[in-house]
Amino acid sequence: MENNLVSNWCKNVQTLPESYIFPEDERPGEPIVPLSGSSPIIDLTTHQHDQAQQIIKASQDFGYFQVINHGISETLLEETVDVLKEFFEMPAKEKAKYYSVDPNSKCKLYTSTMNYSNEDKHYWRDALAHHCHPIQHFLPFWPEKPTRYREVISAYSIETRKLITKISDVISEGLGLEKGYFGGELSKVQMLLVNCYPPCPDPNLALGMHSHCDPNLFTILLQDNVCGLQIFKDGKWIAVEPIPNAFVVIIGCQLQIISNNKLKSVIHRAVTNSKETRICVGNFVIPSSDCHIEPASDLVNGTTNIPAYKPYQYKEFLHTYATNHGDFEAVLQSYKL
Ligand code: OGA
Numbered sequence: 001m002e003n004n005l006v007s008n009w010c011k012n013v014q015t016l017p018e019s020y021i022f023p024e025d026e027r028p029g030e031p032i033v034p035l036s037g038s039s040p041i042i043d044l045t046t047h048q049h050d051q052a053q054q055i056i057k058a059s060q061d062f063g064y065f066q067v068i069n070h071g072i073s074e075t076l077l078e079e080t081v082d083v084l085k086e087f088f089e090m091p092a093k094e095k096a097k098y099y100s101v102d103p104n105s106k107c108k109l110y111t112s113t114m115n116y117s118n119e120d121k122h123y124w125r126d127a128l129a130h131h132c133h134p135i136q137h138f139l140p141f142w143p144e145k146p147t148r149y150r151e152v153i154s155a156y157s158i159e160t161r162k163l164i165t166k167i168s169d170v171i172s173e174g175l176g177l178e179k180g181y182f183g184g185e186l187s188k189v190q191m192l193l194v195n196c197y198p199p200c201p202d203p204n205l206a207l208g209m210h211s212h213c214d215p216n217l218f219t220i221l222l223q224d225n226v227c228g229l230q231i232f233k234d235g236k237w238i239a240v241e242p243i244p245n246a247f248v249v250i251i252g253c254q255l256q257i258i259s260n261n262k263l264k265s266v267i268h269r270a271v272t273n274s275k276e277t278r279i280c281v282g283n284f285v286i287p288s289s290d291c292h293i294e295p296a297s298d299l300v301n302g303t304t305n306i307p308a309y310k311p312y313q314y315k316e317f318l319h320t321y322a323t324n325h326g327d328f329e330a331v332l333q334s335y336k337l
């Protein structure tokens with residue numbers, strides 16, 4: 001099974017295997033490339049009040065934004081991408097140690113989706129996932145190779161945790177909630193999910209990642225200067241062009257629900273390219289499974305702002321998400337009042 005990893009065999013094929021060819025209506029097509037200046041970019045060195053306004057606007061209009069001047073060093077970002085590239089370039093035998101599709105395993109390496117054996121078509125993607133907060137608790141389960149993996153990913157996890165706190169605070173300010181609102185149970189879990197998309201023989205017929213909304217609170221993505229991420233807006237797929245050293249922040253379903261629809265979760269996917277490997281490092285900010293979730297009481301008081309969703313526990317939501325295969329509208333529908 002571990003030999004199914006795309007990064008293990010893609011160099012040996014010239015044509016895309018049948019099991020990776022999507023039906024015509026699901027193929028990527030030409031995305032819209034936004035005019036420069038029309039996609040939301042937030043500079044984290046500006047006044048926090050301005051950032052809060054911009055982030056709320058971007059999250060309402062687009063469901064995502066990119067952050068620049070976030071304070072994490074370029075060197076650390078480069079080292080992170082390099083060590084992760086090296087991970088996927090290791091010999092199949094070395095990677096086989098980490099291969100797992102057991103949802104309970106503490107470090108998982110898999111290909112396409114966790115449901116590989118039952119899916120009709122496969123996605124041109126390998127993924128590595130493990131928790132990273134608190135580090136000392138999870139580090140013993142992380143890959144031991146490449147030799148610098150633990151050192152670099154520890155530093156990256158610590159720095160991104162600080163950035164996550166900063167972004168959470170700006171969002172709570174923008175929504176008019178108290179500082180630290182999203183700390184605690186709502187952001188207890190931090191998961192690293194690294195997506196690797198090797199060069200694909202026919203990017204027009206394949207997909208890297210299915211169209212989905214992120215079920216968690218929000219996600220920060222580090223794109224490795226290679227195009228591939230797209231968002232669905234006004235009935236069209238739009239490319240999210242990489243900005244060097246920027247993070248893409250994706251609003252997840254929980255932020256849409258807690259903000260009572262003030263912020264919007266965005267449907268997105270990944271496509272492939274034929275030239276170079278694309279690494280996309282995802283940091284998922286996730287509530288604890290017992291966390292009680294509902295629209296924030298400060299946002300639903302009065303008679304005009306009635307709650308749009310009923311309360312639930314995060315684990316119930318995850319169950320609904322899984323049974324609806326991540327279908328955004330269907331999932332939200334089950335919690336609408
Ligand atoms: C994700 C995701 C996008 C990408 O991991 O949820 O949307 O470009 N990744 O890999």
Ligand code: NI
Pocket residue numbers: 212213214219250268
């Ligand atoms: Ni996603």
